[in-house]
Amino acid sequence: MYNKDHKEQGGVSWVKFAIIGTNTITEKLIEAGGSHPEFELTGVYSRNQERADAFADQYGAPLRFTKITDLALNEEIEAVYIASPNALHAEHAVTLMKHGKHVLCEKPMASNQKEIAGMIDTAKNQNVVLMEAMKSTLMPGFAAVQEHLHKLGPIRRYVGNFCKYSSRYDAYKQGEVLNAFKPELSNGSLMDLGIYGIYPMAVLFGAPRSIKASGLFLETGVDGQGSVTVDYGNMEGVVMHSKIIDSHAPSEIQGEKGTMIIPNISEPDHIHILYRDGTREELDVKNGSHPMYYEVAEFIDVIQQGAEQSAVNSFEHTLITARIMEEARRQIGLQYPADE
Structure with a gap:
């Protein structure tokens, strides 16, 4: 204690x-x-x-x-x-x-x-x-996403995109398999990068009704890239992830009144809304501190307050994210020794 x-x-x-x-x-x-x-x-x-x-x-x-x-x-x-x-x-x-x-x-x-x-x-x-x-959901940019989400009207699609060529992939192609590509360590693209798109979706919208996943495997038996589509009934979520290519497309939350643009889902800032009438609203968000500062601050605050858990990075949100990723892995046939 x-x-x-x-x-x-x-x-x-x-x-x-x-x-x-x-x-x-x-x-x-x-x-x-x-x-x-x-x-x-x-x-x-x-x-x-x-x-x-x-x-x-x-x-x-x-x-x-x-x-x-x-x-x-x-x-x-x-x-x-x-x-x-x-x-x-x-x-x-x-x-x-x-x-x-x-x-x-x-x-x-x-x-x-x-x-x-x-x-x-x-x-x-x-x-x-x-x-x-999970740093992103505790940053000021994500708080701004939550605060302004109602301006989009009925939400119809969430798009979480994080595709980043791994600095370790060149070594992998030369025959050196580093931890990032070892299934025995429960690694791969979904676990490493896909989670950046899935966790915010879980915080914003909760648990989906159904999940569909696809993936591209590397020779070691982990996924190099993939996508996950989920159904919320009145909206869908689409998450794209990769460790073997880059993508410069932003993430988006698409509503009937406008679309919120999130340039970097892993460190949300410079967020803006494009409305259907052609106007643009900048969400004036300045993180101001190191991207990981906010998770440290949240963790310490929960301890100091004597609370059981974080309200944002909660047990519920962690479990929803894990359920989505585990079902996605089941569908693409990605199993870890820890699953046995």
């Missing part, structure tokens, strides 16, 4: 974080957290001692861990950001939460619904905070 007597400095109450993973995403999280007055990086976990020491030295973290159990048992650490491979999220999160740690878990939360349900049960039983680190 949360220790209300944790470190205070200059009248500010700090939350002592550890991070799992020593990669680009953890570097970004630390950078974002560094601008939050209540974030304190205290520990670093890596399976490799040398890597843990080097990363901790780089960011000034006094504690280093190479065993999850040692991290879980450490009484100084209050919260952990998990950025290990997807297939390890559930195991790491459950171990940590059983020892009273709050968990901010990188998206996707886990490999499948079963793992996520187990994580949620553990969080509730241990009275700790568990939140999926």
Whole structure:
């Protein structure tokens, strides 16, 4: 459980974080957290001692861990950001939460619904905070989308488009298979990029009536790209994703009175509405902070408020997203070892 007597400095109450993973995403999280007055990086976990020491030295973290159990048992650490491979999220999160740690878990939360349900049960039983680190739905741009959505009239289509050529794909084509393309780690385009289109759809519109999916497989057995179409009865959702091509098309929310244009669904800003009468409305949104700052702020706020979960990145929205992705994987024949 949360220790209300944790470190205070200059009248500010700090939350002592550890991070799992020593990669680009953890570097970004630390950078974002560094601008939050209540974030304190205290520990670093890596399976490799040398890597843990080097990363901790780089960011000034006094504690280093190479065993999850040692991290879980450490009484100084209050919260952990998990950025290990997807297939390890559930195991790491459950171990940590059983020892009273709050968990901010990188998206996707886990490999499948079963793992996520187990994580949620553990969080509730241990009275700790568990939140999926989906940055986009906590950014000011997404709040503006929600605020102005009514201006579009009846919504008829949501289009979430995120196709980005992976920096690791060139290595893959040369015969080097990095984690991003390994099915044993529950990876691939849908899990990595498709979720950016699916999660906001779940927050805005809830669970769909039905799902149809297609995908293009790579030789390793993961999807390189694909699409998901869902039916909401009075509207449809279309999500396109890829790690092997680029797309410069925006995402859109199409209504009978106008269309909202979202240039970058993963970091929503510069959003505008094109109305049927030809007028254009700019939604004056300035994120102002690091894109990952807002998930750190939300997570810390939920802890400080003593709440069970985030109202936006909630258990319900995480589970709806997981159901859509798992059904999409079932339809295209993409199974992970974690599913067995």
